[in-house]
Amino acid sequence: MNVIETHKLTKSYGAARGIIDVDLVVEEGELFGFIGPNGAGKSTTIRTLLSLIYQTSGSAKIFGKDVVEFGAEIKQEIGYLPSEVYYYDNMKVKDLLDYSASFYKKDCFCRYFPHSLQKRTLYAKRSRAFRRPSGKRSE
Known part of the structure; x- marks a missing residue:
């Protein structure tokens, strides 16, 4: 079973593109990581896979389930700890x-x-x- 699968996954921010046509397959039992310079699309890809943001085009599945259609269900199975967390002033x-x-x-x-x-x-x-x-x- 593929744990993660994307096909032509694209996320655009207006005229700029965060990720372009990402094809990815991670099989069960595989160890996988995202490595690259700032702006390479690592965080955009991860946030898209978790449906924290939505893709502009293409598709993504986790555990064989579409990340948009089954986003809430998928989030129950996955933890996400971003490298940077943004807070607003005086956040409690x-x-x-x-x-x-x-x-x-x-x-x-x-x-x-x-x-x-x-x-x-x-x-x-x-x-x-x-x-x-x-x-x-x-x-």
């Missing part, structure tokens, strides 16, 4: 958790995290502004 811990959970159509903070956060003393900090960690700590 709760806001970041809720924002992240919104990709998965879950009410993250209220339903899933209070007990875990209390154990880690984060519950009391949920309304504080989020501060970006420096260096390796942000990874």
Whole structure:
């Protein structure tokens, strides 16, 4: 079974193209990674595969399921940790958790995290502004 399969996957940003005609097959059990310089389309491809953004043309499947049609279901099976996370000014811990959970159509903070956060003393900090960690700590 192919875990990831794309055919002529393209994502355009107006006149600019993020990725062009990407054909890719990753089989079950294979180890695969995206390597390349900034602007090569690594993040665009991954975000398209996870239907965080939508392709302009072409197709993509994960676990044999179309990423647009079955995006919510696929997200239940895959974790995504981007190399850079963008925060808005004065973002609170709760806001970041809720924002992240919104990709998965879950009410993250209220339903899933209070007990875990209390154990880690984060519950009391949920309304504080989020501060970006420096260096390796942000990874």
